[in-house]
Amino acid sequence: MQKYSIAPQRGFFPQPSYLIGTFKEDGIPNFSLITWITFCSVNPPMLMFASRGRKLTRELVDKNGMFSANLVTTEMMYMADYFGNTSGYERDKCEDISVKYIKGKVLDIPVLEESPWIYECKLIETINKGDGCIYIAEVKNILVDETIKDISYGKVDLISIDPLIYAPGQYYKLSSSIGSVGYSKRTM
């Protein structure tokens, strides 16, 4: 297939969606939608997310040194879209939308009851790059819905968890698994 060049830019990039949860000084939770997020270390488990611009989440992560990363499912799309398009500086988002949250098991962070898979994260380092900033955090605990029984590698049923997938401008839903990792080697 012939290709054409486009100017270097953010571009198209399918990503998972997570709501980053932090407590404000008054103990009220704040959540914002982050899609620039991934693992960066296995031992110890660490994840990182990137953020740019003025955001309450950034101020609170810096101040508190901890946050929750709540996997967003397609059922949570409305909440995620609202939290991703509303500044925590301007609104008490959790009052605008009724949100059930509890405290983390290990860290003093708000976690969403509705999310089936939640990382409790302790900030390790922040790195400024370009007009953005990378937050690197150690995963101190993972809260998993009781309905998710087998969490071993490759066994989590992502289709039934139904994560919300983001690619610039649109939200998507997964439809099926089409192969297991390493299958090309096994069928050689």
Ligand SMILES: Cc1cc2nc3c(=O)[nH]c(=O)nc-3n(C[C@H](O)[C@H](O)[C@H](O)COP(=O)(O)O)c2cc1C
């Ligand atoms: C689909 C979507 C994806 C987003 N992904 C990111 C992201 O990865 N990093 C980021 O800094 N902001 C991202 N945002 C923007 C923040 O969620 C948004 O600025 C939010 O209002 C910040 O809220 P806060 O002020 O409560 O922190 C995204 C927004 C949307 C709608």
